[in-house]
Amino acid sequence: MSYARPNIARIAGYTPGEQPKGQRLTKLNTNENPYPPSPAVIDALRNFPAERLKLYPVPGADGVREAAAELFGIDSKQVLCGNGSDDLLTIALRSFVDQGGGFAYTEPSYSLYPVLADIQGARKMPVALDKNFMLPENAAELAAGATLFIMARPNAPTGNSFPKERVSKLCREFPGVVWVDEAYADFADDNCMDLLQHFPNLVVSRTLSKSYSLAGLRLGLACAAPELIAEMDKVRDSYNIDMITQALAIAALKDSAAMRENVRRIRASREKLRSELQAMGCEVLPSEANFVFVKPPRPAAELFQTLRTRGFLVRYFNLPRISEYLRITIGNEEDMAAFCATCRELFSAGE
Numbered sequence: 001m002s003y004a005r006p007n008i009a010r011i012a013g014y015t016p017g018e019q020p021k022g023q024r025l026t027k028l029n030t031n032e033n034p035y036p037p038s039p040a041v042i043d044a045l046r047n048f049p050a051e052r053l054k055l056y057p058v059p060g061a062d063g064v065r066e067a068a069a070e071l072f073g074i075d076s077k078q079v080l081c082g083n084g085s086d087d088l089l090t091i092a093l094r095s096f097v098d099q100g101g102g103f104a105y106t107e108p109s110y111s112l113y114p115v116l117a118d119i120q121g122a123r124k125m126p127v128a129l130d131k132n133f134m135l136p137e138n139a140a141e142l143a144a145g146a147t148l149f150i151m152a153r154p155n156a157p158t159g160n161s162f163p164k165e166r167v168s169k170l171c172r173e174f175p176g177v178v179w180v181d182e183a184y185a186d187f188a189d190d191n192c193m194d195l196l197q198h199f200p201n202l203v204v205s206r207t208l209s210k211s212y213s214l215a216g217l218r219l220g221l222a223c224a225a226p227e228l229i230a231e232m233d234k235v236r237d238s239y240n241i242d243m244i245t246q247a248l249a250i251a252a253l254k255d256s257a258a259m260r261e262n263v264r265r266i267r268a269s270r271e272k273l274r275s276e277l278q279a280m281g282c283e284v285l286p287s288e289a290n291f292v293f294v295k296p297p298r299p300a301a302e303l304f305q306t307l308r309t310r311g312f313l314v315r316y317f318n319l320p321r322i323s324e325y326l327r328i329t330i331g332n333e334e335d336m337a338a339f340c341a342t343c344r345e346l347f348s349a350g351e
């Protein structure tokens, strides 16, 4: 017997990527950034007036909203802050999907989306990406009856992006809210922020976890028309962003040049890794994110284990359509060189 609501008792919950304890493993499994955050963030942490913690933080994280709005060229009324973008995704389900209501999301994609649907008691409406993992042309038709449609662009775990015109088409044709999860957009060639001026039903979310090297801080940003933000503002916890996070996030957003320099290095390593793995006989999907999605010349599940014994933790998903692939986060230059040397050795030894 469970005391929980039936839809909670029934589900397993979300399984985050492993955070190894104690073992010396090179972490290439959760798309963290290998480089440190901006020195301005580290200064803000050192100089944080700890005695102020006796007070509540600014409820709406106004300073963060303003810094983000300035960076994205939008109004601060168009920004909502979350305790990571995962918190914003929860707010999305609670704001826009009734219990029993339809929730559409692309598949394969971020494995949290269906879990959030189960928690909310929503009707899951997965929309299959096409054979190249692209958003299908008729996505709106496939999502008929849903009130919220979430996709990741660039997609995770596949790493590819899809034509922006497909997003516009969906915004035009889908009568509910279209949410573009842009957790990896800083690593991509383009993004959907400029579409906000055309579509009152569009939300674009970002995070400081990946490109800003701040996964441990927990700060996500949702950008949309002021009317949509105002609805979600009613749903979030009153103080969902703590005072330290607000101070550090403002410092990070004001020094986006430091983020861009790290992104430049990661993109260069990504392309190098892609061509080296291709030369070893792997199929590597084009990536616009800080990871690559790789079909190795031997069973992925087995290679995942072998790599682990060699000290490299990557991500394997035993799920339909992607069970033959490994997702490899881009680490620093030395880690990537060591990773490639190990792969070369394993593939030539047929191990």
Ligand SMILES: Cc1ncc(COP(=O)(O)O)c(C=O)c1O
Residues within 6 Å of the ligand: 030, 031, 083, 084, 085, 086, 087, 110, 152, 155, 156, 181, 183, 206, 207, 208, 209, 215, 219, 220
């Ligand atoms: C597509 C996608 N969205 C959101 C997140 C979560 O981001 P955050 O750390 O901001 O909660 C991830 C994390 O892996 C992700 O892959």
